[in-house]
Amino acid sequence: MPRAFSRGFAVRFGFSASLILGASASLLAQAPMVDITPPAGTIAITGGKVLTVSHGTIENGVVLIEGGKISAVGTAASVKVPKGSTVVDAKGMTVYPGIIDSETRLGLSEIASDRMTNDTVEPSDEILPQMHVYDAFHAESEHIPITRFNGITNAIVAPASSDTIPGQDSFIQLAGRDRDSMLMVKDVALAMNFGEEPKRNGRGEGGAAGGASRYPSTRMGEISQMRQALIDVQEYMARSGRPAGGEAGGAAPAAGRGGAGGGTSTLLRNEALVPYLKGEKPVVLGVYDGHDVETAMAFAQEFHLKVILSHVTRGQDVLDKIASYHVPVIVGPIFDLPTANERFDAVYSIPGELQKRGVKVILASYNVSNSRNLPYEAGFAVAYGLPYDEAMKAITLNAAEAFGMGDKLGSLDVGKIANVVIADGDPLDVRTSVKQVYINGVAIPMENRQTKLRDEYWPKK
Amino acid sequence: MSPFVPRLASASGAASMILLSAGSAMVAAQSPTAPADLVIKNATVMTASHGTIQHGSVWLHNGKIAGVGTTVSAPAGATVIDATGKYVTPGIIDPHSHSALGDDVNEATSPVTPSMMMIDAFDNRDKALYQALAGGVTSELLLHGSANMIGGQAVVIKNKFGLSKEEMLFPNAPRSIKFASGENPKRVYGTRNQLPSTRMGNFEVMRQSFEDAKVYQREWDAYNERVAKGEKDVRPPHRDLKLEALADILRGKLLVQIHCYRADEFLTEEAIAKEYGFKIRAFHHALEMYKVGGKIAADGTGIATFTDWYGGKYEMWDGIPWNAVMSMREGVRVALKSDSNDHIRRLNQEAGKMVHYGGATEDEAITMVTLNPAWIMGIDDKTGSLDVGKDGDVVIWNMDPLSTYARAEKVYIDGDLFFDSSLPGFGTTHFSGVMHGSGFGAGEDDDDEGGN
Numbered sequence: 050m051p052r053a054f055s056r057g058f059a060v061r062f063g064f065s066a067s068l069i070l071g072a073s074a075s076l077l078a079q080a081p082m083v084d085i086t087p088p089a090g091t092i093a094i095t096g097g098k099v100l101t102v103s104h105g106t107i108e109n110g111v112v113l114i115e116g117g118k119i120s121a122v123g124t125a126a127s128v129k130v131p132k133g134s135t136v137v138d139a140k141g142m143t144v145y146p147g148i149i150d151s152e153t154r155l156g157l158s159e160i161a162s163d164r165m166t167n168d169t170v171e172p173s174d175e176i177l178p179q180m181h182v183y184d185a186f187h188a189e190s191e192h193i194p195i196t197r198f199n200g201i202t203n204a205i206v207a208p209a210s211s212d213t214i215p216g217q218d219s220f221i222q223l224a225g226r227d228r229d230s231m232l233m234v235k236d237v238a239l240a241m242n243f244g245e246e247p248k249r250n251g252r253g254e255g256g257a258a259g260g261a262s263r264y265p266s267t268r269m270g271e272i273s274q275m276r277q278a279l280i281d282v283q284e285y286m287a288r289s290g291r292p293a294g295g296e297a298g299g300a301a302p303a304a305g306r307g308g309a310g311g312g313t314s315t316l317l318r319n320e321a322l323v324p325y326l327k328g329e330k331p332v333v334l335g336v337y338d339g340h341d342v343e344t345a346m347a348f349a350q351e352f353h354l355k356v357i358l359s360h361v362t363r364g365q366d367v368l369d370k371i372a373s374y375h376v377p378v379i380v381g382p383i384f385d386l387p388t389a390n391e392r393f394d395a396v397y398s399i400p401g402e403l404q405k406r407g408v409k410v411i412l413a414s415y416n417v418s419n420s421r422n423l424p425y426e427a428g429f430a431v432a433y434g435l436p437y438d439e440a441m442k443a444i445t446l447n448a449a450e451a452f453g454m455g456d457k458l459g460s461l462d463v464g465k466i467a468n469v470v471i472a473d474g475d476p477l478d479v480r481t482s483v484k485q486v487y488i489n490g491v492a493i494p495m496e497n498r499q500t501k502l503r504d505e506y507w508p509k510k
Numbered sequence: 511m512s513p514f515v516p517r518l519a520s521a522s523g524a525a526s527m528i529l530l531s532a533g534s535a536m537v538a539a540q541s542p543t544a545p546a547d548l549v550i551k552n553a554t555v556m557t558a559s560h561g562t563i564q565h566g567s568v569w570l571h572n573g574k575i576a577g578v579g580t581t582v583s584a585p586a587g588a589t590v591i592d593a594t595g596k597y598v599t600p601g602i603i604d605p606h607s608h609s610a611l612g613d614d615v616n617e618a619t620s621p622v623t624p625s626m627m628m629i630d631a632f633d634n635r636d637k638a639l640y641q642a643l644a645g646g647v648t649s650e651l652l653l654h655g656s657a658n659m660i661g662g663q664a665v666v667i668k669n670k671f672g673l674s675k676e677e678m679l680f681p682n683a684p685r686s687i688k689f690a691s692g693e694n695p696k697r698v699y700g701t702r703n704q705l706p707s708t709r710m711g712n713f714e715v716m717r718q719s720f721e722d723a724k725v726y727q728r729e730w731d732a733y734n735e736r737v738a739k740g741e742k743d744v745r746p747p748h749r750d751l752k753l754e755a756l757a758d759i760l761r762g763k764l765l766v767q768i769h770c771y772r773a774d775e776f777l778t779e780e781a782i783a784k785e786y787g788f789k790i791r792a793f794h795h796a797l798e799m800y801k802v803g804g805k806i807a808a809d810g811t812g813i814a815t816f817t818d819w820y821g822g823k824y825e826m827w828d829g830i831p832w833n834a835v836m837s838m839r840e841g842v843r844v845a846l847k848s849d850s851n852d853h854i855r856r857l858n859q860e861a862g863k864m865v866h867y868g869g870a871t872e873d874e875a876i877t878m879v880t881l882n883p884a885w886i887m888g889i890d891d892k893t894g895s896l897d898v899g900k901d902g903d904v905v906i907w908n909m910d911p912l913s914t915y916a917r918a919e920k921v922y923i924d925g926d927l928f929f930d931s932s933l934p935g936f937g938t939t940h941f942s943g944v945m946h947g948s949g950f951g952a953g954e955d956d957d958d959e960g961g962n
Binding site: 159160161162163191192384386387388389390392393394417418421422425428429431432433477478479480481482499500502503506507508 | 637638640641644645693800801803818819820821822823824827828830831832836839840851852855856859860862863865866912913914915916917935936937944945946947948
């Protein structure tokens with residue numbers, strides 16, 4: 050580790066830093082995989098500015114971690130540090146819950162230009178709810194330790210958005226000994242996409258023309274095809290009680306599946322959709338333009354789906370309408386460009402404008418290598434009107450709640466999983482460095498492929 | 511007349527007369543709304559060349575910087591802006607942009623196309639220019655893409671959004687030419703089963719081009735020599751635009767800007783440049799410069815790099831966010847750049863990341879998006895820092911520009927206000943009409959590598 054880094058860290062953390070680094074050193078050989086079995090004993094993070102997210106900021110606060118859970122949060126005066134605790138002096142530091150990125154492709158894409166390292170979406174059909182990203186999730190991806198280095202501890206992994214129903218999302222923890230220990234919820238939500246992107250109109254990525262057009266090549270086609278699929282599931286559910294073994298038992302007629310690539314089981318497809326038609330799990334509606342938002346919401350209401358809206362970066366005209374739906378909204382990426390003849394801050398200001406209207410705002414990177422920049426996206430939302438505390442919620446508690454993890458993650462509260470970050474300043478500021486990340490109460494080695502290259506080549510003089 | 515005239519007239523000697531005439535020429539070139547004297551006072555002034563001045567002032571006189579310091583001796587009639595609590599920097603400069611070139615970034619029909627002039631594609635009403643202006647960007651180098659080993663010649667602009675195409679060109683800026691290397695050219699031509707489809711092919715294409723250029727140069731040198739000797743009836747050689755551009759590279763008339771990622775390729779490029787006797791102004795992207803920074807620093811080549819992009823392809827896999835600061839510590843002149851219609855809007859925050867990744871000082875960080883990119887473009891004698899005599903390209907920020915929360919409030923170019931965020935609508939002062947959508951680089955995931 051270059052002196053500049055290790056020294057600043059050690060001075061601020063006092064004696065305890067060596068304990069953490071010592072513990073980390075034994076894990077170096079194993080990175081990026083980290084055993085997150087909680088250590089015995091108590092970790093006491095003392096003296097820091099504690100952003101609880103759920104109940105305000107505590108100056109000179111104490112956070113106790115025991116058995117992988119948060120066991121106490123409060124002022125230095127109110128929380129007694131048990132004897133024998135590993136004390137981490139966080140004086141001058143900020144302590145906050147691990148960041149949750151509500152849409153990423155982490156583990157689905159390693160090197161974007163190499164198809165062999167990408168499993169982001171199955172392009173052979175449009176309606177594929179039986180695709181589970183956990184079947185592709187590559188736990189050893191180098192992007193994961195790089196991302197958690199900046200304080201992102203959890204993420205929703207979603208398929209890319211070029212199908213109307215590309216599959217189901219997983220909720221992951223960004224550390225674990227193997228894939229299964231990183232998957233917190235295997236099928237946490239269903240991805241659905243509307244508008245331009247899922248069209249089979251022969252245009253490739255970036256709108257390049259040239260391919261053959263097929264059904265559904267318009268918005269009408271997309272909606273009609275999805276409507277048919279959901280009606281098929283309703284009929285399938287009405288016939289429930291039948292043994293599920295009836296495979297191609299006519300549950301889903303091929304009619305209306307114009308673009309079907311064939312070979313996919315209608316049984317698996319129908320079964321996959323059942324929890325969503327029962328409203329047991331959320332669907333994430335990916336939609337950018339205002340008029341598409343209205344179309345998508347009307348469709349979701351038709352089938353009583355439990356909705357999380359996503360993107361809405363060209364939804365400036367329907368902000369009041371969006372608020373009237375009373376659903377959580379993942380906005381972004383906030384760095385989407387305004388269209389011609391919009392004011393330069395037309396997208397930056399959307400989170401603030403929605404929050405002002407009572408919407409529970411969430412932010413996401415929708416990315417792999419830029420997931421680590423999610424805190425800065427939240428900072429941009431603050432610069433353009435989102436209150437600071439709401440911006441912190443947008444990348445922690447609101448995300449956890451929308452995906453049914455609000456009792457486990459998203460804030461510094463007793464009983465929650467000890468995903469805790471210590472940084473040397475405001476977490477949303479680009480100048481701030483994360484000093485230590487805890488996942489499940491385990492001090493994660495603050496290293497990754499990039500820090501290894503840094504340390505190998507750090508200028509000697 | 512402006513208030514400074516009596517003061518100058520009271521000074522003695524011819525110098526003041528020269529100043530006067532120069533001054534009036536400037537006034538003529540300016541918009542009528544620009545005050546002859548503008549003082550921004552009580553600001554934190556980040557000069558980019560000589561540190562940060564607390565409670566400082568910047569005096570713009572007829573479009574040029576006339577004073578920078580804790581006090582300035584501006585005339586009594588000067589327009590004064592109280593910038594208490596605010597920050598002032600030179601305009602942000604982006605040395606690698608493809609904005610406003612529509613879909614005409616790559617003439618990807620031959621790996622050597624040095625006679626392509628990017629100005630022929632420049633659309634001065636592209637919204638990307640406006641969005642960059644609102645992010646404090648006052649100058650850009652608009653480059654050919656990276657499909658070709660030797661691409662086209664760049665446009666250097668002042669971001670005077672709303673003015674005519676000609677008025678947006680940076681006056682007397684040196685010519686730059688874009689080279690590429692690595693995966694993009696070999697992919698573009700390799701997928702067509704053409705040369706080059708490997709890195710060996712890439713560099714062979716380059717060497718052959720310079721061999722051809724040497725022959726062409728010799729023919730013209732011989733001709734010019736005979737003409738100079740007064741020989742009559744000498745027939746000039748055939749004028750070939752492609753070879754002429756290549757010969758101009760050998761003659762040192764063009765700043766060579768090379769898209770290049772890998773450490774081995776920096777070394778190869780430098781070796782070829784030495785073999786043919788030209789200088790490389792900057793490596794662009796340069797993600798592996800931290801591996802060989804000392805060597806490249808000795809060659810005097812700068813870099814224009816991303817802050818934290820990595821991993822999009824194999825040659826980006828060893829990209830680390832400490833690259834810029836590590837290279838700087840090895841003596842390389844480092845600029846940050848956008849290569850994106852998104853990032854160009856927030857290069858100041860990209861600079862802020864350098865405080866985080868490697869511990870750059872705030873002064874060092876701001877230099878990476880002002881003076882150093884100006885050097886790469888060969889315009890550092892005219893802009894890029896707050897120094898007396900330089901162009902009045904200045905941004906007022908609501909707070910420290912390296913903060914995530916910083917917003918550009920006012921952007922001046924040549925002393926004239928082009929963007930004011932407090933204005934209704936776009937916040938522009940010279941623009942009217944309709945903006946155009948962007949082509950290449952319009953999406954948030956684009957990287958110039960484009961090449962296709």
